[in-house]
Amino acid sequence: MRTAGSDHQLLIRLRARDEGAFTELVQRYHRPLVRLAGAFVSRDELAEDVAQETWLAMLKGLDKFEGRSSLRTWLFQICVNRARSIGERDHRTVPVEHIEPAVDAEQFSPTGAWTSPPTPWPERDLADDAAMLARIRQAISELPQLQRLVVTMRDIDGVTSSEVCQVLSISEANQRVLLHRGRANIRHGIDEAVIRR
């Protein structure tokens, strides 16, 4: 994902009613917006609707946007606010985050040493394997909501930790805990797939 600097240039062009700037922003952020909304609503088409409403809200609010946050953060905040209210109407249960250790507790002895240490994985790139990528997508979709949001923004969309905190209104410490647990859960899913082979 590109830098906030180039987003700033796009903002200037957008305010000058440059359609090309809008198209570039859409290329850059539409899929991240759909992913973000997808963590709050139950159906893909609702997530797509939320993303479209986000673009419309951005266009309508453009002249009032003071630039206190980056354009990307503002867009993501609009999306989260909209997705939250639609998610509530959609009766989507927002799971209460259950803070569990990153690794299964039984893998450590009472003194904190590994009892079931990680088995080395094959020396190839996981992403070169289509079945493994599908497994990873599934593992992401099965994460508790906040873990999924943080992992998606940080590791797929390349959003900074401070922007994630702003968008989701969480502390830096919570952001890191959620990121760690999300990544650890996905590592666990990959590990199970590797062991089964």
Add this chain to the structure above:
Amino acid sequence: MNVIARFARRHDLTCRRAVELITDYLDKALPGRQRADVERHLSRCPHCSEYLRQLKATIMAIGRVDSDQLSPDVKNTLILLYRRNEG
């Protein structure tokens, strides 16, 4: 136990603790001494080093799950949205 051994023992992390700190370590969010404790632990513990390798491979793979481009249909819908709003 001499002074150096006592110091080393005080700063020895358990594997459980080292694993808990790994994301903070990768994010460079640990204070200097705690970072040094994690590095010392990783240099001595093959299991936690393997865990770190696997977590890095996991992060790399997560970054590649979405390789799809925006579909032309969706892009056209959004451009129409822009034109309607501007018009």
